[in-house]
Structure formats: structure tokens, C-alpha cells
Amino acid sequence: MKKLLTTLSLPLYTMAMTAQDKPDILWILTDDHRADALECFNMATRGTKESRLGYVSSPALNKLASEGVLFTASYCNSPGSAPSRASMHTGLYPHHRGVYGFEYFHVHPDFNPVTMPEYLSKAGYNTTGFGKLGVRSKIKNKSGKDSNFIMYDTFFNTKDIEANGYFDWTTEKIWKGEDAGGKYVFQYPDGSRYEYYTDRKDSQLRESDIEAARKFHEKQDILLSYTGKRQKGKGGYPNTILGGENTMPTERTNDGYLNQEFYGYLDSMNKKYKSLTGVTVDGPADDEPQLYYIGYHFPHTPVMPSKTFRDKFKDKVYNIPEFDKEELAKMPKQIVRWYEKTMVDKMKTEEKQQFIRDYYAFCAMGDSLIGAAVDKFKESCRKRNREYVILIVCGDHSWHLGEQGACNKFAAYEQSNHTAVIAVSSGKKRFPAGKVVNDFVEHVDFMPTLMSAAGYNLNDKKFYYLDGYDLAAVASGKAKKRQYVIGEINHVCRPHAMIRTKDFLFTMRTRKDGAIPTMGVDANKDMKWALDVSLEEADAALYDLRVDPLERNNVAYEKKYRKLAECLRKKLGNIVLGDGRIECNWQKTNEYNRSTFALGADDKVIEIDESIIPEI
Incomplete structure (x- = not known):
């Protein structure tokens, strides 16, 4: 297992290079x-x-x-x-x-x-x-x-720079009183400012909040995400700005x-x-x-390019990425939840064009x-x-x-x-x-x-x-070539990890419950869960990049791909779950565990029996 370096073991810098x-x-x-x-x-x-x-x-x-x-x-x-x-x-x-x-x-x-x-x-x-x-x-x-x-x-x-008045946009939070809530603040070149609330502490936006937002959005050609609490007068106003013209010049x-x-x-x-x-x-x-x-x-x-650059792109027409809701039927449940956070497919065609163009x-x-x-x-x-x-x-x-x-x-x-x-x-x-x-x-x-x-x-x-x-x-060319890359996150769609090779992408849930340990950390508890349950329960996904480079068709549960999915699951699981995984209770000073059941699994080599790789 790789030795972790601590601050106390920080080596003295003794190399011969001079400061110059x-x-x-x-x-x-x-x-x-x-x-x-x-x-x-x-x-x-x-x-x-x-x-x-x-x-x-x-x-x-x-x-x-x-x-x-x-x-x-x-x-x-x-x-x-x-x-x-x-x-x-x-x-x-x-x-x-x-x-x-x-x-x-x-x-x-x-x-x-x-x-x-x-x-x-x-x-x-x-x-x-x-x-x-x-x-x-x-x-x-x-x-x-x-x-x-x-x-x-x-x-x-x-934030420190913004506090002294140097910004095109910023956010403010008022914690107490009848005006408690969060708002956007935008600044114009003449020093004037425009602000509107995106949420209120009492979860009730006022009519004046809705109208203030509408006026600004119209003036700056603002495009908002379709997700969020959009019902007039209730909840918060969507604050994810996907397009629009900046109030300030580039500099x-x-x-x-x-x-x-x-x-x-x-x-x-x-x-x-x-x-x-x-x-x-x-x-x-x-x-x-x-x-x-x-x-x-x-x-x-907020995606808000300055007018100079927005004008350079204003007449450009883009190919809109293809998406069919039938893809959702093959997506793991956690990825469906991820899709539901934004749902770009609900946008109108002209909105999708602006979304891409302004980005x-x-x-x-x-x-x-x-x-x-x-x-x-x-x-x-x-x-x-x-x-x-x-x-x-x-x-x-x-x-x-x-x-x-x-x-x-x-x-x-x-x-x-x-x-x-x-x-x-x-x-x-x-x-x-x-x-x-x-x-x-x-x-x-x-x-x-x-x-x-x-x-x-x-x-x-x-x-x-x-x-x-x-x-x-x-x-x-002196470094060992990687045959795969890996990644992991616990945000938005539950804990999940991924492994990508030249030809395949495989992903799965890594932990049965949450991945932020709090009380009684035990790195051995359910650590092999993602390796032992069914592919379906692990929310597995497999994409054959040879024929599906846009990653639209999850084949993890198809009979001819199942052995390949199991092979990649074992490789990925051994790396991220068994090769020195740290799970720490960050509410404590020094409470953590490290798993060791597959030390050395991350060898940068992917070995797959050719007999389990479907022909294309």
C-alpha cells in the first residue's frame, strides 16, 4: 500500500537548484x-x-x-x-x-x-x-x-474583491428580519446596481420579487434553467442562468x-x-x-458573456445534441435523478441555441x-x-x-x-x-x-x-501508459465511481448508503457491497464506445455484455473500494479507516478476456 505523507514527514528541500x-x-x-x-x-x-x-x-x-x-x-x-x-x-x-x-x-x-x-x-x-x-x-x-x-x-x-465594489454580478444573503433571503446583485458600468431576490426565508416570493426578476431577464436576455421552483409567488425563483448578456464589458x-x-x-x-x-x-x-x-x-x-463576445456569436447556429427519453429507460436510477435536475430537453429549440451559443x-x-x-x-x-x-x-x-x-x-x-x-x-x-x-x-x-x-x-x-x-x-513517453482513468463523486446522484478505457465506460454505485461517514466509522462495513449485489442493484452502466461514442445506450444488463460488465465492476471496485480507500468522519479530529482488501489493484492495466468482449 502506498505510504501517505504527513506534514510532520515533509522532507527538507535540499536540492542543488538555486532560487534563480x-x-x-x-x-x-x-x-x-x-x-x-x-x-x-x-x-x-x-x-x-x-x-x-x-x-x-x-x-x-x-x-x-x-x-x-x-x-x-x-x-x-x-x-x-x-x-x-x-x-x-x-x-x-x-x-x-x-x-x-x-x-x-x-x-x-x-x-x-x-x-x-x-x-x-x-x-x-x-x-x-x-x-x-x-x-x-x-x-x-x-x-x-x-x-x-x-x-x-x-x-x-x-469575494474580497467583490466586497470593494469590483464585480459584474454577486450574491447577497440577508439572514434576519423581514427581508431575509438570497438575491442576485448586478452592476452596470456607470456604477448603478440592479438586484432581485431568488428566494425568501419564508419560502414565499413576493409579487415585486417576480416582477423585478422579469424586468432584468428581459433587459439582459436571460435564459434560465427549466428546473427549480418556478410557481409564481411560491418557493424560490430559479437562479441558474444559462445564458444572457453581461452588464459589464469584458475587463x-x-x-x-x-x-x-x-x-x-x-x-x-x-x-x-x-x-x-x-x-x-x-x-x-x-x-x-x-x-x-x-x-x-x-x-x-451564470453564463453571461460580455456584449463584445456575445455579438461575435449571435448569428451562429449549432447542432443540438440528440437525446431521446427512451434513453432514460436504460439509465440507472441514480442517473435518471441526475437528468431530472436540469432536463434540457424541455427547452424550446431557440432556447437550446442560445444556451449553446452563449456558453x-x-x-x-x-x-x-x-x-x-x-x-x-x-x-x-x-x-x-x-x-x-x-x-x-x-x-x-x-x-x-x-x-x-x-x-x-x-x-x-x-x-x-x-x-x-x-x-x-x-x-x-x-x-x-x-x-x-x-x-x-x-x-x-x-x-x-x-x-x-x-x-x-x-x-x-x-x-x-x-x-x-x-x-x-x-x-x-517515459511514464507508464495508463490503460484506464478513474473517478468518483457522492454528489447529486448518490456515491458512484467510474472507469474509462479506450473502448468502454463503466460506472456503478460504490456505497449502499451515503459516502460521508459521521458516527462510528467502519471501513469494513458493507465495503464490498457494490461488488456483491446484482448489477441492477449497484445501478451499473456500461457504454460500448466502439459503437456508442456519445454514451446513449446502457448495455450493462444485456446478456452479451454482462460478463464484460462484471469484469469492469471487479476492476473498478477493487481499486476504489479495496486499494487503500479512506473514509473519514470529518466531524472528528482523527477518526477514519482505510480498506486493504485489494491492495495494488490500481496497476494502470486493464486485462479483459477477449471471449467476453462482444463483436461489433
Whole structure:
């Protein structure tokens, strides 16, 4: 079993690299970003700039891909922001981190790993974060209360920037009084604001709330999700905005202000300055290597591209993903519940067109912001005569634009999990210019990649616990090729895990009950449940990607596929349930268990007897 590293066993940084030798690092992460929003990805995988749905635009990311390596087969290890980001920052699969969804976890258990920014800080890096972190980690402060654990030396939170008036949209919560409830607040260039309630504490929206929302939606051409409590005057108003025109120009959107904060920091080398958060902070020190992390909001909802980019897409017509309700009859019950959360198929055709068009326009707007941030970073490196490494992750997971009838993530499907990654190095030795890598990579690879760039020797036995590879080793062909990727989540449609090979996707429920242990944790209780019950009871799904690349026909229960489904179930179950699975009671300081009944199951090799693979 892999040895887990604890903070107490953090090795001293004793490598020979000097501070000047270490490259500056820029890590950019987007949210809900589909791989096919990148022209370079489509060219590499389809031979055309357009996605399967139609027109996209990504000149900045295309340029970056030409300067480094484009990884076309990147998959997140959990199709939800919080667990995915926890895996990225720790280099551990969810089943080794004990974080499967949006539960708050803390850093006190003795299996707690060191995060990537902590390692780089130990290596002499000044680590700075901007924007959305999304790692739901806590630590007890001196008063004994839980407070956010930020692993970066300095972090510029989007909410702190918004609090000083820099936003295009934000949310407000009023906790007490007759006006208690939640509302959207939007800002216009002249400083005026518009707000409306999306819910009231007494579960009774007022007529004025409904009218205020209607006026804003009409003015900004807002498209709402069809799900939620929509009955006039009752419950909450749907607050999932799937399309519309932003109230601000690109540079004054939330992500635009994030860029301004980044610029201000870079321009304040060796001096103090007043940030957009309203406080005076120290700029970076010129004699230290730098790690900059930028967590952009786009293209997460509310999907509201600026007018400039929306106009560029206004006449585009898209291929609407096919979905037939007959597919629901073959979907596992938990996936049917997932579909029912959004039900895009209920939209009118013109609404589906807007939904897709505004999403890709939002991605194009974000592309322009990434390009500007990268240019500013490169300029800083040139001025300081420093080498650099850039890692662009698009995004923390992907997003459905009607596939499987959904506008969502959280599922095992391609469109929930498939992302695109670009890695660039100034010297080109680490990441050769213009190279395309089609081998499987996973989000647990990002931590070892940046640690290696900072000079850590990943062959040191102390790092055996890491689940990921250095992407530079993958690009050079030195890393062992994965024959599958895995993922797991407990959010929206019960605990479920997935394994994907070149030809097949298999998914199943992992735990009989919930996957967030609370009282009396026992890792042996029902741990093999998903391996012992019927495929039907385990909510299994199997997609034959050779004939069903769009994952529309679940064949797990068909007679000719049943042995194959059982084979993949055993492989997946042994990995995520038996190969060192952590289940922790996060309400306690150090109460957890680790399963050991299938140690070594995660060998990156998929062995299937050809006799059980149906002919096509």
C-alpha cells in the first residue's frame, strides 16, 4: 500500500537548484470548461476547428498549444468542483483523500497529505493565488473554531474583491428580519446596481420579487434553467442562468477584475501596494521564484458573456445534441435523478441555441482574459530574466450542453469528465512546442508536474503515495501508459465511481448508503457491497464506445455484455473500494479507516478476456 505523507514527514528541500534556477510557474484553472471549446483541441481530435456542435473561438489557447504540449485525453478524478480541486492540490484520488463531494474536510487526520503549494513554499517559492480556490478545507484556529485553510502564502479571494465594489454580478444573503433571503446583485458600468431576490426565508416570493426578476431577464436576455421552483409567488425563483448578456464589458467582469488584481501584484515587485481587496499587501520579491495560481470563474453559471463576445456569436447556429427519453429507460436510477435536475430537453429549440451559443461565447471571452494574463506573466519573467512553466487546465471538470438531456456535470459521462490541458515551458525541453499527446492523463498529475518543475525528485521514496505522473514524463513517453482513468463523486446522484478505457465506460454505485461517514466509522462495513449485489442493484452502466461514442445506450444488463460488465465492476471496485480507500468522519479530529482488501489493484492495466468482449 502506498505510504501517505504527513506534514510532520515533509522532507527538507535540499536540492542543488538555486532560487534563480527555479522557473516561475503560472497555473490557470477554469470552471465547467469543455475541451471542445478549444479550436486547437478540435483540430487535434477532429481535424476541424469547430466542435461537434459548431463554432468556437480560442486564439489565445491555440497560441499556447503551439508553444507547448496539448494533452487531448485529460480526465478529472471527480466531476464536481470541490473534490476535483482537492485531488489536484494533493495529487490523490478521492478514495485516497477521503473527499468525495462537497463535504468540508480538515487537515488534522494523521493521513493528511501536504499540498502542492505547501511543497513549493518549502522549496523557496512565493505562492500566490487569485480567484476561486474551491478546496473545501478547514483548520481549527486558536479559538477552537473552524476557519478556512488557505495553503497559498497569499490569496486574493474573489469575494474580497467583490466586497470593494469590483464585480459584474454577486450574491447577497440577508439572514434576519423581514427581508431575509438570497438575491442576485448586478452592476452596470456607470456604477448603478440592479438586484432581485431568488428566494425568501419564508419560502414565499413576493409579487415585486417576480416582477423585478422579469424586468432584468428581459433587459439582459436571460435564459434560465427549466428546473427549480418556478410557481409564481411560491418557493424560490430559479437562479441558474444559462445564458444572457453581461452588464459589464469584458475587463470589468468578475474574471476581468481578477486579471487586474493579478496585474497589480506583478507590477508591485519588491514593494507594498493597495490591492482591489482594499488592503495593503506586499508584492512579490524579485529574488524568489514565484508560483501564481489563477482560478477563473468562467464558464460556470451564470453564463453571461460580455456584449463584445456575445455579438461575435449571435448569428451562429449549432447542432443540438440528440437525446431521446427512451434513453432514460436504460439509465440507472441514480442517473435518471441526475437528468431530472436540469432536463434540457424541455427547452424550446431557440432556447437550446442560445444556451449553446452563449456558453461558447463565454469561453471565448475567457480565452481573451487567459491570453492577457499569460502575456503579463511572460513580460514579468522577461524583465526578471527567469525561465517559466505554464499549466493551463480547461477546466476542473467539463459540462453538458444537452448531452444526456442535461446542463450539468456530476456524472460519469464524457461531457462531465473530459478536459483539455496545455503545458508550456520557456526552454521547450520540458514541454516541446507544438506536440500533441493523446495518452490518458488525469488531474492528479498536476501536483507532481509542478513539483517536478520546481526541482523535486519524484523518485524519492517519500513521494510514492502520489497517484499522478509528471506530465513532462508523459509527454516524453517515459511514464507508464495508463490503460484506464478513474473517478468518483457522492454528489447529486448518490456515491458512484467510474472507469474509462479506450473502448468502454463503466460506472456503478460504490456505497449502499451515503459516502460521508459521521458516527462510528467502519471501513469494513458493507465495503464490498457494490461488488456483491446484482448489477441492477449497484445501478451499473456500461457504454460500448466502439459503437456508442456519445454514451446513449446502457448495455450493462444485456446478456452479451454482462460478463464484460462484471469484469469492469471487479476492476473498478477493487481499486476504489479495496486499494487503500479512506473514509473519514470529518466531524472528528482523527477518526477514519482505510480498506486493504485489494491492495495494488490500481496497476494502470486493464486485462479483459477477449471471449467476453462482444463483436461489433
